[in-house]
Structures are given as C-alpha cells and as structure tokens.
Amino acid sequence: MQDVPNLHYFISDVHLGLKGFNPLERERHFANFLLTIPENTAELYLLGDIFDFWYEYKYVIPRGLTRTLGALALLNDRGVKIYFINGNHDVWTFNYLQNEVGFIILDELTVRDINGVKFCLAHGDELTGESSHIFLKKVFKNRLLQRAFSAIHPRWAFGLASRWSRHNRLNCGRNFEFRGEEDPLYNVAVEFEKREKVDYFIFGHMHTAGNNLTPKGAGFYILGEWIYGCDYLVYNSMTKEMVWQRANMS
Numbered sequence: 001m002q003d004v005p006n007l008h009y010f011i012s013d014v015h016l017g018l019k020g021f022n023p024l025e026r027e028r029h030f031a032n033f034l035l036t037i038p039e040n041t042a043e044l045y046l047l048g049d050i051f052d053f054w055y056e057y058k059y060v061i062p063r064g065l066t067r068t069l070g071a072l073a074l075l076n077d078r079g080v081k082i083y084f085i086n087g088n089h090d091v092w093t094f095n096y097l098q099n100e101v102g103f104i105i106l107d108e109l110t111v112r113d114i115n116g117v118k119f120c121l122a123h124g125d126e127l128t129g130e131s132s133h134i135f136l137k138k139v140f141k142n143r144l145l146q147r148a149f150s151a152i153h154p155r156w157a158f159g160l161a162s163r164w165s166r167h168n169r170l171n172c173g174r175n176f177e178f179r180g181e182e183d184p185l186y187n188v189a190v191e192f193e194k195r196e197k198v199d200y201f202i203f204g205h206m207h208t209a210g211n212n213l214t215p216k217g218a219g220f221y222i223l224g225e226w227i228y229g230c231d232y233l234v235y236n237s238m239t240k241e242m243v244w245q246r247a248n249m250s
Helices: 023-035 066-078 094-100 129-140 141-150 154-172 186-193
Strands: 007-010 039-047 081-085 103-106 110-114 117-122 199-202 211-213 219-222 230-235 241-246
Touching: 007 110, 023 211, 081 094, 094 129, 094 186, 110 199, 154 199, 211 230
Parallel strands: 007 039, 039 081, 081 103, 117 199, 199 219
Antiparallel strands: 007 230, 110 117, 211 219, 230 241
C-alpha cells in the first residue's frame, strides 16, 4: 500500500542558467534533488526565479536546463502537482512549461488551501516597494514589448540577458539579510492578515532564509536561494509540521 501523498515542497531562487557560480553543477544537483523527492509528495511549489532567464520563443527554449526539465516532467508524470509563480527573472512563461512539463501558473500573492491550512505564497519582487523592480516587471509583462523582444534573434536576446544578470549578481554579491519585523515582505504579511486569515506566509526573492511569526501568529518564511546554499521548506499535511531542509549538493 502506497503512502498517502502528504508532503508539500516550497522552493525559490535557484537561478538555473546564471553564468557564474558553477552553473552546470548547480543544474545537475538541482535535477538530482528533484529526482529524490519522496513518493508521498503531493505538491511542489516553485516560487519564482527558478530560471535565471526564461523566454519562450515559438520554437526555442533556453539551453542548460535539460536535466531539470526532464526531472520536473517525471514528477508531473508521477502525479506531483507543480505550481509556479513567475519571478522577476522568469516572467515569460507562455505555454511551454504548462503544456510540456505540466506547470500550473499561480498569480503573485496567491492563497492556497492545503487540507484546511491556508498558505499565502508569492515570489515577492512586486511586494517590496522597490520602484525599480515594479517598473521592470511592468515592462516585462507588456505584450507589445514582448512581441518586439520576440523579433530579436535568440542568440542576441539570451546573450544580452545572460550578461546583464551575471553583471548584477557579481556586483550585488551576498548583500541580503533577513531583517525580521523590519523586512518589507514581513510588513506585507502583517497588512494582508488584517484582511484574511492565513496560517503561513512563504515568499522568495530576498535570497536569504528567515522566519518569524506575524502579530496574529502566522508562520512567516522567506525561502533561501540555491546559488550559495540550497534551503527549502517541506510541509507535512498529515502531521501539520513545517520543516526547513537543505539539499545535499555534494
């Protein structure tokens, strides 16, 4: 008798394809991790920036992701539901990931009910109040600009995006830290729970793992990234336990 699916995984900010920090090894390790997810897993939530740059031309998808896309497709074939929230690096999901891999796309700041427990999920870039992120996201979502970008040959488009992302990451370094109650995403959670009861808030984007409780007692989590680390969350809907985990990347 098979175990009842009761595990729910939450992951963000893998940045597959980032040209730096051993990209081939990161992709291989992440794909291997996906293949080791237990049989009693019900859902996998990918909360943005799984890909460092994702843009779907009609007949072209990015290189360097074969193992990961295959592993995700196998999970979907196994019956694991794969939910995806677009981050600021992987906005452009049109239909490939949905039709070929089985992704279910969720809106930013989505509330999900898992066996009576409410989860508020988001990538977070649109919620921090940073004007640069908000402006860029609006630009990236503009249909006219998307059609114009599609007219650029993939060789140039992917090359430009790769150089831009790598430059930003190298200049930024690890200047991220969880600021507890001063964190802008924490304030989003505080305001949100004034309107709707939530048991857990789980966000990404900040690249630094952290957790706290909201004023009304909800669990507040920011997921870690997979460039320097490999932190993620697992919720057991049978025991009602949330556990931090770290993948073995050796």
